[in-house]
Amino acid sequence: MQLPEPQVAVLNAASATEETPIDRLAAAAELEPEAATRAVFELRDEGLLEVAERETVEYEPTDEGRTYVDSGLPETRLYRAAVGAGAGASADEDAVSMGQVIGAADLAGDAVDIALANFGRKGYGNIDSGDLSVDPEADPEADPEADALAALVADEAVDTVDNEVLDRLVSRNLAARRDRTERSATLTDAGVTALMEGVETAETVDRLTPELLTSGEWEDVEFADYNVEADAPAVQGGTTHVLRQAAERVTDVLVGMGFQEMDGPHADADFWINDCLFMPQDHPARTHWDRFALDTPPIDDLPADLVDRVESAHREGVGADGDGYHSPWSEEFARAVALRGHTTSLSMRYLSGERVGDLDPPRRFFSVEKVYRNDTLDATHLLEFFQIEGWVMAEDLSVRDLMGTFVEFYEQFGITDIQFKPHYNPYTEPSFELFGRHPTTGELIEIGNSGMFRDEVLDPLGVDHDVMAWGLALERLAMLTTGTEDIRDLHGTLADLEFLRGAEVTY
Ligand SMILES: N[C@@H](Cc1ccccc1)C(=O)O
Numbered sequence: 001m002q003l004p005e006p007q008v009a010v011l012n013a014a015s016a017t018e019e020t021p022i023d024r025l026a027a028a029a030e031l032e033p034e035a036a037t038r039a040v041f042e043l044r045d046e047g048l049l050e051v052a053e054r055e056t057v058e059y060e061p062t063d064e065g066r067t068y069v070d071s072g073l074p075e076t077r078l079y080r081a082a083v084g085a086g087a088g089a090s091a092d093e094d095a096v097s098m099g100q101v102i103g104a105a106d107l108a109g110d111a112v113d114i115a116l117a118n119f120g121r122k123g124y125g126n127i128d129s130g131d132l133s134v135d136p137e138a139d140p141e142a143d144p145e146a147d148a149l150a151a152l153v154a155d156e157a158v159d160t161v162d163n164e165v166l167d168r169l170v171s172r173n174l175a176a177r178r179d180r181t182e183r184s185a186t187l188t189d190a191g192v193t194a195l196m197e198g199v200e201t202a203e204t205v206d207r208l209t210p211e212l213l214t215s216g217e218w219e220d221v222e223f224a225d226y227n228v229e230a231d232a233p234a235v236q237g238g239t240t241h242v243l244r245q246a247a248e249r250v251t252d253v254l255v256g257m258g259f260q261e262m263d264g265p266h267a268d269a270d271f272w273i274n275d276c277l278f279m280p281q282d283h284p285a286r287t288h289w290d291r292f293a294l295d296t297p298p299i300d301d302l303p304a305d306l307v308d309r310v311e312s313a314h315r316e317g318v319g320a321d322g323d324g325y326h327s328p329w330s331e332e333f334a335r336a337v338a339l340r341g342h343t344t345s346l347s348m349r350y351l352s353g354e355r356v357g358d359l360d361p362p363r364r365f366f367s368v369e370k371v372y373r374n375d376t377l378d379a380t381h382l383l384e385f386f387q388i389e390g391w392v393m394a395e396d397l398s399v400r401d402l403m404g405t406f407v408e409f410y411e412q413f414g415i416t417d418i419q420f421k422p423h424y425n426p427y428t429e430p431s432f433e434l435f436g437r438h439p440t441t442g443e444l445i446e447i448g449n450s451g452m453f454r455d456e457v458l459d460p461l462g463v464d465h466d467v468m469a470w471g472l473a474l475e476r477l478a479m480l481t482t483g484t485e486d487i488r489d490l491h492g493t494l495a496d497l498e499f500l501r502g503a504e505v506t507y
Pocket residue numbers: 341342343344425428449450451469470471472
């Protein structure tokens with residue numbers, strides 16, 4: 001059998017009858033510990049060695065700990081000095097002054113507090129208003145902490161020492177504790193057989209070194225096989241968030257379908273968010289319950305003509321049969337600013353000509369932008385989420401075009417079974433909600449809302465073509481593509497980091 005040199009050396013150093021710790025194998029094989037560890041694991045993977053792991057605890061004296069081995073622990077020095085000064089057991093008669101004892105014990109700075117605290121803790125005596133008495137029964141010369149410290153400094157085993165004593169040394173910063181995993185190796189039967197049959201050093205090189213590169217030798221050597229299955233530390237770098245990946249993918253798909261991107265304000269006048277959409281001013285969704293109102297000055301540069309036409313649509317309706325709401329309508333109410341509850345406000349700005357001028361059909365626009373709703377947080381609702389807004393303006397559109405667009409769009413994400421449910425929006429007729437089946441729970445979840453804009457919306461905007469439009473939820477789409485069951489795993493304070501690190505958008 002041929003093996004790389006480090007492996008041959010380790011194999012020869014290992015025993016079939018005794019577990020040999022890796023550092024001993026390293027020493028015997030004359031290898032760096034890392035190289036020996038690597039060779040051991042490679043030999044294990046080849047079935048020639050068996051590896052045992054044992055958790056061990058090691059204590060090492062600190063520099064401070066070492067200084068006390070000769071001079072004695074501060075409390076011991078205090079005791080000796082007190083006895084030397086004639087202190088006895090009785091606080092009244094035999095007490096000596098603390099200052100005097102501290103001086104005699106040659107203690108200063110922090111050591112004074114340490115000495116006094118441990119003197120009291122160990123019951124060496126009493127300290128009473130500046131006077132110190134000792135307990136003659138105490139035996140600081142046989143102190144377990146001092147003994148354990150001396151053993152550590154002398155590099156003797158402390159297996160029999162009480163853990164409490166060792167922990168105390170650690171808490172006093174006289175020793176440091178190190179937990180280690182000790183690995184040792186034993187030859188397997190296959191390892192013994194291999195050695196008996198003879199193991200030779202293979203002329204392979206296991207790593208590329210600067211020397212190999214500069215000498216040009218790398219061209220002639222044979223490299224050892226690379227084991228891509230070997231254990232390696234997991235490296236966690238930054239990645240694009242799964243929602244951002246989904247948003248980018250949605251953008252790519254829609255651009256591919258001929259759509260142009262819209263943008264516009266997150267905080268906008270109610271006029272664009274609601275009034276243009278023929279949402280009556282007394283609609284429940286326009287109350288403070290659902291809306292994040294902002295305490296900012298009203299937006300007063302609304303297009304005057306448009307405001308008049310929108311007001312008239314609300315009051316009297318549009319067209320010969322139109323009737324309007326006959327509900328209150330105030331321009332002041334329309335100018336108030338709120339965080340947009342949908343990005344249909346952008347569609348209104350674009351369709352009105354306010355953003356990019358008048359548009360001729362056919363035109364397609366979209367956005368993947370954040371919206372804000374005063375909802376109750378639950379497994380399918382966030383207070384801020386991303387909406388995939390979109391609309392198509394053309395000469396002649398039908399519900400079939402709308403449905404076909406969704407089928408085509410969702411197919412790009414592997415979703416081929418969307419379902420439609422008739423719905424009501426004040427601004428579209430007919431309207432449809434879209435549902436998709438969750439891949440793991442099998443439940444139907446709502447993924448969007450859509451419809452054909454009504455004349456009451458289009459007429460004031462000055463659009464005399466058909467417009468089909470929608471708002472789809474990006475997070476819900478991500479739930480379907482990633483299998484997440486709780487939207488809160490995706491973003492926000494409760495996000496599931498493990499999931500986010502590994503999540504991929506599949507399509
Ligand atoms: N604005 C609707 C979505 C929608 C947009 C355009 C037309 C129809 C519906 C919502 O947020 O649910």
